Amino acid sequence: MTDAPQTLSVERVGRTEWITFRRTDQLNAMSMQMLREMTAALETAIADDAVRAIVLTGSGRAFCAGADLKEVAGATHAPGAPDLLDLVDRAFGLMRHGPKPVIAAVNGLAMAGGLEMVMACDLVFAAESAKLGDAHSNFGVFPGAGGAAILPRRIGLNRAKYLLFSGETVSAQDMMDWGLVNTVVPDAQLRGSVQALTDRLADKSPAVLRRMKAVANRSLNVDEAAALAEEMLNLRAHMRSWDMREGLTAFTEKRKPQFRGY
Known part of the structure; x- marks a missing residue:
């Protein structure tokens, strides 16, 4: 019997698997434990034929603020042990290339690795109050999961360079206008709107x-x-x-x- 996850919760609603990040006090920043638990939740959902769609969302005022920089700054690893980048690559790879639709329900801030996680999803719903941006440059960190490599494909080169260089965040509406976000809804309607979509997807082949x-x-x-x-x-x-x-x-x-x- 595996231990219950500590950094996220998993809930089945109909044929949809909701994965909700619970590191609220850290703005759902990705720790190594969170990435391991996210990978396990994704693998379980992918393997379960009863699950037809997977949703990622956050608790509190953030979807995900990126990597846990305090953990990154103090990280030490045993030789050959997976580091944070290995864990990001595994989790995001499951989202990008897994066989089931993965939807980001962006409830708040999505910055740096959080934005890259959004880009790894197939569809993006965002609350009106959500803010998205790259933010790596604010801390002298180079992106490693799509910030520089994928963002220009999604929103255009000039817009991507502005977000990369400036480290600023923009509104969910701007990101929808630029093509990254599919739908922007009132904050209180985010979960219901996403569930309505995934219920329809559950009826598809x-x-x-x-x-x-x-x-x-x-x-x-x-x-x-x-x-x-x-x-x-x-x-x-x-x-x-x-x-x-x-x-x-x-x-x-x-x-x-x-x-x-x-």
């Missing part, structure tokens, strides 16, 4: 969403012809799936499909 996520992610790194070729290969594979056959049968019979994810 997991096999379709899994393939869509993989092909869409890779499309940014190849030319148009290669992206279209990969899409066609995935369609041909999907045509042999239970879910496509069930979807077409349900359409013909005018009933709701019962997808299995394969």
